[in-house]
Amino acid sequence: MYPKAYIGFLAEFHASRxxxxxxxxxxxxxxxxxxxxxxxHWVGLIQLAVALYHQRRGNEAGxxxxxxxxxxxxxxxxxxxxxxxLSHPKLIELIESLSDNIEAGLPYKSVMLPITDETLKxxxxxxxxxxxxIWGQDGVSDTFLIHKHRLRDRTDVIxxxxxxxxxxxxxxx
Numbered sequence: 657m658y659p660k661a662y663i664g665f666l667a668e669f670h671a672s673r674x675x676x677x678x679x680x681x682x683x684x685x686x687x688x689x690x691x692x693x694x695x696x697h698w699v700g701l702i703q704l705a706v707a708l709y710h711q712r713r714g715n716e717a718g719x720x721x722x723x724x725x726x727x728x729x730x731x732x733x734x735x736x737x738x739x740x741x742l743s744h745p746k747l748i749e750l751i752e753s754l755s756d757n758i759e760a761g762l763p764y765k766s767v768m769l770p771i772t773d774e775t776l777k778x779x780x781x782x783x784x785x786x787x788x789x790i791w792g793q794d795g796v797s798d799t800f801l802i803h804k805h806r807l808r809d810r811t812d813v814i815x816x817x818x819x820x821x822x823x824x825x826x827x828x829x
Contacts, residue, residue, distance in 0.1 A: 658776055661685035662740065666780045669705060670768055671789035675712070678705035697736035700729035704751065711754075712764035719758045727751045741773030766794045 661681045668677045679702050686698040703726040710718035730737060730747060737744040747770055754767065771777050784791045 663779050663783050667783040671784045671791050675705040675709035696729055697733040700726045711758055723755045723758055741771055741776035743770040743772050746770035
């Protein structure tokens with residue numbers, strides 16, 4: 657009923673609090689659609705997770721920019737958000753509150769998205785059990801998660817970039 661990547665996103669968002677992984681999961685799923693057919697609501701959720709990632713790291717400017725983008729997108733996606741098993745009014749209220757907190761310079765605090773579909777929540781809980789996660793735990797202070805974009809192994813990314821450069825060189829001839 658729901659995309660596997662979305663269930664993974666929700667498990668990471670509500671349990672591991674690995675917002676970088678949330679971004680990776682949904683962005684990969686979003687990119688599976690052809691560019692002209694990509695649904696913008698996925699971008700709103702991705703940006704919400706990345707805003708929290710930046711807030712937790714103390715990157716106030718990044719958090720402000722991304723939470724504002726997320727709010728702008730998701731405000732206009734009422735039907736799409738509802739079809740994802742979330743309460744649109746409560747989600748918007750939550751993002752507005754997060755935006756206010758970020759503007760005020762308040763520290764990161766874990767939040768729960770307003771899931772309305774019990775079947776979706778059960779799927780997320782099953783994913784958490786499978787991964788050994790605890791649903792609803794407070795934010796972790798794991799340095800790796802907080803600074804993941806800097807500390808992760810980027811070998812695959814670098815190799816893919818080099819392959820793309822070589823392809824372009826060969827096509828030019």
